[in-house]
Amino acid sequence: MTDTLTRLERGKIPGPETGIEIRKSVCAICDPMTQCGLDLYVRDGRIVKVEGTAENPHNAGTLCSKGAATRQYVYHADRLKTPLRRVGPRGTLEFEPTSWDDALDAVAAGLNGAKAAAGPESVVFYAGYTKWMRPFLHRLAGSFGSPNYLSESSTCYRATAMAQNLVFGVPAGPDLAGGAECLLVWSANPFYTNTTMARKLLDARERGLTIITVDPRLSPMATHSDLHLRLRPGTDGALALAMAHVIIEEGLHDSAFVQRHTVGFDEFRAYAAGFPPERAQEVTGVPAGLIREAARLYATSKPAALMPSASPVVHHTNGVQNYRAVFSLVALTGNYDVRGGNKVDFPSWLYVSAGFATREAEFTHPRPAADMAAPIGQDRYPVWGELVDEGQAMHWPHQVHSGEPYPLKAALTFGINHRMWPDPAHMVAALGKLDFVANVDLFFTDSCRYADIVLPACTSVERSEFRCYPERWAVLTDPAIAPLYESRSDSDIIYELAGRLGLDDPLLAAGYEASLDWILEPSGLTVDGLRAHPGGMPVPNPVKAPERAYETKGFATPSGKLEFVSGRLAPYGESHGYDALPVYQPPKYSREATPELAADYPLVLNTGSRLPMFQHSRTFRVGWTRALRPQPSADLSPADAARLGIAQDDPIRLSTPKSSIDVLANVTELAQPGVVHMYHAYPEADVNSLIEADYLDPISGFPGFKGLLCRVDKVVS
Ligand SMILES: Nc1nc2c(c(=O)[nH]1)N[C@H]1C(S)=C(S)[C@@H](COP(=O)(O)OP(=O)(O)OC[C@H]3O[C@@H](n4cnc5c(=O)[nH]c(N)nc54)[C@H](O)[C@@H]3O)O[C@H]1N2
Ligand SMILES: Nc1nc2c(c(=O)[nH]1)N[C@H]1C(S)=C(S)[C@@H](COP(=O)(O)OP(=O)(O)OC[C@H]3O[C@@H](n4cnc5c(=O)[nH]c(N)nc54)[C@H](O)[C@@H]3O)O[C@H]1N2
Ligand SMILES: [Mo]
Numbered sequence: 125m126t127d128t129l130t131r132l133e134r135g136k137i138p139g140p141e142t143g144i145e146i147r148k149s150v151c152a153i154c155d156p157m158t159q160c161g162l163d164l165y166v167r168d169g170r171i172v173k174v175e176g177t178a179e180n181p182h183n184a185g186t187l188c189s190k191g192a193a194t195r196q197y198v199y200h201a202d203r204l205k206t207p208l209r210r211v212g213p214r215g216t217l218e219f220e221p222t223s224w225d226d227a228l229d230a231v232a233a234g235l236n237g238a239k240a241a242a243g244p245e246s247v248v249f250y251a252g253y254t255k256w257m258r259p260f261l262h263r264l265a266g267s268f269g270s271p272n273y274l275s276e277s278s279t280c281y282r283a284t285a286m287a288q289n290l291v292f293g294v295p296a297g298p299d300l301a302g303g304a305e306c307l308l309v310w311s312a313n314p315f316y317t318n319t320t321m322a323r324k325l326l327d328a329r330e331r332g333l334t335i336i337t338v339d340p341r342l343s344p345m346a347t348h349s350d351l352h353l354r355l356r357p358g359t360d361g362a363l364a365l366a367m368a369h370v371i372i373e374e375g376l377h378d379s380a381f382v383q384r385h386t387v388g389f390d391e392f393r394a395y396a397a398g399f400p401p402e403r404a405q406e407v408t409g410v411p412a413g414l415i416r417e418a419a420r421l422y423a424t425s426k427p428a429a430l431m432p433s434a435s436p437v438v439h440h441t442n443g444v445q446n447y448r449a450v451f452s453l454v455a456l457t458g459n460y461d462v463r464g465g466n467k468v469d470f471p472s473w474l475y476v477s478a479g480f481a482t483r484e485a486e487f488t489h490p491r492p493a494a495d496m497a498a499p500i501g502q503d504r505y506p507v508w509g510e511l512v513d514e515g516q517a518m519h520w521p522h523q524v525h526s527g528e529p530y531p532l533k534a535a536l537t538f539g540i541n542h543r544m545w546p547d548p549a550h551m552v553a554a555l556g557k558l559d560f561v562a563n564v565d566l567f568f569t570d571s572c573r574y575a576d577i578v579l580p581a582c583t584s585v586e587r588s589e590f591r592c593y594p595e596r597w598a599v600l601t602d603p604a605i606a607p608l609y610e611s612r613s614d615s616d617i618i619y620e621l622a623g624r625l626g627l628d629d630p631l632l633a634a635g636y637e638a639s640l641d642w643i644l645e646p647s648g649l650t651v652d653g654l655r656a657h658p659g660g661m662p663v664p665n666p667v668k669a670p671e672r673a674y675e676t677k678g679f680a681t682p683s684g685k686l687e688f689v690s691g692r693l694a695p696y697g698e699s700h701g702y703d704a705l706p707v708y709q710p711p712k713y714s715r716e717a718t719p720e721l722a723a724d725y726p727l728v729l730n731t732g733s734r735l736p737m738f739q740h741s742r743t744f745r746v747g748w749t750r751a752l753r754p755q756p757s758a759d760l761s762p763a764d765a766a767r768l769g770i771a772q773d774d775p776i777r778l779s780t781p782k783s784s785i786d787v788l789a790n791v792t793e794l795a796q797p798g799v800v801h802m803y804h805a806y807p808e809a810d811v812n813s814l815i816e817a818d819y820l821d822p823i824s825g826f827p828g829f830k831g832l833l834c835r836v837d838k839v840v841s
Pocket of ligand 2: 152251252253254276279280281434435439538539540541542543544545564565566567569581582583584614731732733739740741742804805811812829
């Protein structure tokens, strides 16, 4: 008997004998495209084991290294335990615990004080990478009267969407399930960044899908592809224009579609004619023969889908224009809004399309934009202002420093990480100029040091939240364990604050669950109905977006057609220097644009390509994940390492004209010769400190994180 019990306990087998119960939850260490279902084995209110939820069709029982480390993440010693009040200068560790009541009153006083002194627009409401609380925070900002709801999306996805908006009107994702014959992966590496997708790609490939990958590195995605176009970072536009040139010259485009549904084709053709593959080879490093082969394969496969990424292509000073050239290939081949091509789908909740409609957009806009001031960055990035319903956060520090067009005084931030910005010291200086800052986080991060009030949030396993999945699956979790210490759920904090700020907002007054029911009303899903299915449930009567909706509705562009020449960019030619054609310009700092700089800084610096075990700054502190890459290290190709006399794990100095950091060398075939790849957000070796605060794409305001010049020197001690 005792033996059996010991075996059951050692095996952590759930049941009355062991007192272990399985509770359903979701992982939110990364977000929002994976967010795997979690089975948490809980005993006496404590998680003793973690597995993936088998019945969740998205992760089907699997977990990645980060999710597997959930216990270390949740029970980490750096968790914030109580609300804190700053008692010393900004930037120091001088904080003392305070009560929730006093802390929330202080936040309400700080935000309302700024509103009284300088107007509601002087207060910023910001969300870092975490997405789940965003609709509620967005509404709080609107109810407060501030247009300045900002988020990390100012460096992520939005510029990819903008490029699609400019060409298509409405973005359209790759429709793998719809029977794509060929998939053109333009820079994503789901094997590290979206493991659930990687599994689907392998299955599709076994069924005969041909994959072309465009990536400077020999990424796992590239190794699972039929063709790999290994271009130099930031030369995507030139490569796409050369592919367009081949397609048009060889008559492989869909001319009936182009004639009927596009504008600007003749100008585009004339411009692309300047990019024969031999010239593109010079610029991109991709052999001309391979460019021709890829162009033919993509254009002659029917249907063919294009998979873009949220970030690498648009992490360049020429990012939006480069992606416009890429998306023009979809227009050329008539693969827009067709099954197996790039299909329009409507978002259900938090960027995910799951076959149901919600009132998310209505919920997040309690007040018309016209009743508020212009959001941050509108004057500098007018097309962003037209297409994106949030301020441009990269411009936030610039506006704090300039005070133009209006002063910024206070901020309520959820998971702000100043190391996300280029030149984090510039961002920190901006935070230092504000009269009041409150930050809500799980951990006492370095950014917390610049806040006046710090509030402890709980993790996804300690809260209730609604999620949906592209497999037409929805889940409303219940807390699997009670919030640790004094932590609270972000939504509780937002709803509490709405009351204390004295906002006249019936939905925020009604509470989180009432708001959720209101938002979900068109979907047929309800809080009570969802609660009956702890691991999630299929979406009832999922709706399929029709194919080729443009036949009746046209395209949501200024011309009503797909645009090779952009009617939205054209008016800003003189004022902002925007080209209406997807013109290729080399990255602002590059061998082509700044040869004198390249003489001293001969290598390309490409930052932030994802590592499988890290999620930005979040999992550095977690033992299991950190052990997989213990030291900050930069990836160098064997050829560059040999030339510089550098061996594996040698200390090296990475320098740009702005600054330098010391890291270790990781010599790997993944790295492209001539390019140094360095992950971002390490506190002890912050690569963003090498980047200037205004190294930004003039159309999107996105930073040129992936196209700089640097040098590498061996550190001799
Ligand atoms: N494990 C893990 N997963 C993550 C994240 C994480 O931090 N860790 N972050 C999440 C977030 S916020 C994002 S935005 C996504 C990003 O998701 P992905 O885009 O899939 O990932 P990345 O590694 O950033 O970039 C993919 C590839 O783009 C290549 N690349 C770099 N520069 C260029 C370029 O100039 N042109 C082209 N064509 N390719 C280029 C890189 O070599 C890399 O292999 O990942 C998400 N998933
Ligand atoms: N050089 C370089 N810089 C980059 C990139 C790059 O590729 N290169 N990528 C950019 C991109 S694409 C992105 S998306 C950004 C990501 O940028 P960040 O927003 O900086 O991402 P994180 O480091 O994950 O920081 C989020 C913070 O949220 C906290 N947090 C986590 N969960 C919760 C929660 O449930 N509630 C609350 N309140 N807080 C929580 C975390 O502890 C962390 O402190 O970085 C950008 N910066
Ligand atoms: Mo991102």
